[in-house]
Amino acid sequence: MPKAPRGVRTIIALTGRRNAGKSSLINAITNQDIAIVSATPGTTTDPVAKSYELIPIGPVTFYDTGGIDDIGELGEKRIKSTNKILWRTDIAVVVIDDKGITADDKKLIEKIDKLDIPNLIIFNKIDIVLPAKQDLEFCKQHNLNYCLVSASQGQGVEEARKKLVELAPEHLKKERSLAGDLIEKGSVLMLVTPIDLSAPKGRLILPQVQMLREILDNNGIAITIKESEIEEAWAALAKKPDLVITDSQAIEVVNQKIPQHIAVTTFSILFARYKGDLPTLYEGAETIDKLQDNDKILIAETCSHNVQCDDIGRFKIPNWLHKYTGKKFQFEVAAGHDFPEDLEKYKLIIHCGGCMINRTEMGRRILEAKRRGVPITNYGIAISKLNGVLNRTIKPFDLG
Numbered sequence: 001m002p003k004a005p006r007g008v009r010t011i012i013a014l015t016g017r018r019n020a021g022k023s024s025l026i027n028a029i030t031n032q033d034i035a036i037v038s039a040t041p042g043t044t045t046d047p048v049a050k051s052y053e054l055i056p057i058g059p060v061t062f063y064d065t066g067g068i069d070d071i072g073e074l075g076e077k078r079i080k081s082t083n084k085i086l087w088r089t090d091i092a093v094v095v096i097d098d099k100g101i102t103a104d105d106k107k108l109i110e111k112i113d114k115l116d117i118p119n120l121i122i123f124n125k126i127d128i129v130l131p132a133k134q135d136l137e138f139c140k141q142h143n144l145n146y147c148l149v150s151a152s153q154g155q156g157v158e159e160a161r162k163k164l165v166e167l168a169p170e171h172l173k174k175e176r177s178l179a180g181d182l183i184e185k186g187s188v189l190m191l192v193t194p195i196d197l198s199a200p201k202g203r204l205i206l207p208q209v210q211m212l213r214e215i216l217d218n219n220g221i222a223i224t225i226k227e228s229e230i231e232e233a234w235a236a237l238a239k240k241p242d243l244v245i246t247d248s249q250a251i252e253v254v255n256q257k258i259p260q261h262i263a264v265t266t267f268s269i270l271f272a273r274y275k276g277d278l279p280t281l282y283e284g285a286e287t288i289d290k291l292q293d294n295d296k297i298l299i300a301e302t303c304s305h306n307v308q309c310d311d312i313g314r315f316k317i318p319n320w321l322h323k324y325t326g327k328k329f330q331f332e333v334a335a336g337h338d339f340p341e342d343l344e345k346y347k348l349i350i351h352c353g354g355c356m357i358n359r360t361e362m363g364r365r366i367l368e369a370k371r372r373g374v375p376i377t378n379y380g381i382a383i384s385k386l387n388g389v390l391n392r393t394i395k396p397f398d399l400g
C-alpha cells in the first residue's frame, strides 16, 4: 500500500535518555522491527523513523530520537536534531527506564510542556523494576499522563496505544479537507495546472492530486487543464465552473481569461487554509506595502530538495517584489526543517505552501513568527498580492 504523504502524517516522538528502551518501545507498539537507517549504527544524527497506521488517528510516524543525555560533539548534534523533531511533534512520549525520573528527564518534560505538546510518560522495563513512589507522585503533581510498560515482555503496550489515541489533538482525529466545504454534488471545478520545466516528470504535484480526490469524494466534476487551454475549455463547457483553482504562477492569465463573476482562488491559498491560519497569512501580505529598501526577507521552503518551488522562492518572488515595490531587499532562504531562531531580523517571512510538513509544524512556525512580531505570509497569497488579484482569490473564504 502506498504511504500517506509526509505532510498529513501524525508525528509521535519517543524521547528520553540513552538506553531507556525507546526503539524497543516503537517495535512493540508497531509490532515490527525498525530498520536501522545508518550503515554504521551509532554514528547517525538523524532520528530513526517508523511509519504505522494508528487507528483511529490514521498514518503516524514514530521517531526514535537521540538520548537527551548524549555526550560529545555527536551527542550535541543528536540533541539538536531531537529539538528539531519536537517542533513538528504532535504527541511526545518520554521514556523512563529502571533508573526512574532523573534531572535530565525533568528538563525534557519542561521543554515539551513549554512547546505545548501533548505528552505521555512511559515507565518502561517494569519487568525489571516498578516505578518508584516519588516518580508516580511527580506525575500526579504535574498532571502528567503515564503508563507502565515492559516493551520486551509486551506488557502494557495496548494501554500505551490507547493513551496515545486519547492524547491526539482533536484536529488530528477529524477529517480535514482542502476545499470540500466549497463543493456540492454536481459542482464544476476547473483546475489550472501549468506543466512547465519545474513540473515533476510524469505526475501531478500533491496539492493537485489531493484536490482532484476531494472533488471526486464530494461528487463534483473536475476539469483539469493547462493555462494555455483556458479559452478552448471555456468555449466547450455548457455549465461554467463554480470555482476555478489555479497554480499561483498562472494567476495573471487566469485572472484575465476567466470572467470576473466566476470565483477564483489558488492551490496555495487553499493550502494556507488547510494548514491552519489563513487570516494571519493574509494579514502578513499587507506588510509588502510597508517594506523599505534593504529590509531582510526570509523565504522559507519545507522541501529539502527544492525541486518544485525553488525557482519561485529564489527568483520569481524576489523579482515580482522588486517590480511591485520598486525597492531592493535582502533575501535569505531557509529550507527543509530548518527555521531560523533569530526571526526578529526579518521584516517579513514568505513561506511556501508547506505541503511536505504537517499542520503542527506549520502552526508552530506561524505562532513563533507572531510571538516575535514578524509578519508571515505564504507564496500563493504573496503572488496574488503582487499580481493585484488578492481581493479576488481570497473572496471565496469568509475571513470574518
Ligand code: SF4
Residues within 6 Å of the ligand: 301, 302, 303, 306, 308, 309, 310, 352, 353, 354, 355, 356, 357
Ligand atoms: S517548497 Fe513547499 S510548497 Fe513547494 S513542494 Fe516543497 S513543501 Fe510543497
